[in-house]
Amino acid sequence: MSEPTPFYYNLDTKQVEEGHQSPGSQLMGPYASREEAQHALEKAAARNESWDRDDAAWDAED
Structure with a gap:
């Protein structure tokens, strides 16, 4: 049985690609x-916000 084709979000075209095309x-x-893949930017933004909060909390401990 073959692996399912992965999806990618193209930052230049703002489109989802099936398979590695770019x-x-x-x-x-x-x-x-x-x-x-359509929600890649939203997920990345949420992750960055979480990391920023974690960094601020870490800095506040000093």
């Missing part, structure tokens, strides 16, 4: 589904 420097992923 240079890696333009892509976020791989993701297991098209829907997951």
Whole structure:
């Protein structure tokens, strides 16, 4: 049985690609589904906010 085709979010075109079609420097992923790839920027923004809060808390401990 073959592996499922991964999905990528293309940062330049703002489109989801099925399979690795563009240079890696333009892509976020791989993701297991098209829907997951469509929300790549939202997920990255939420992760960055969480890391920023963690960094602020870490700095406040000093």
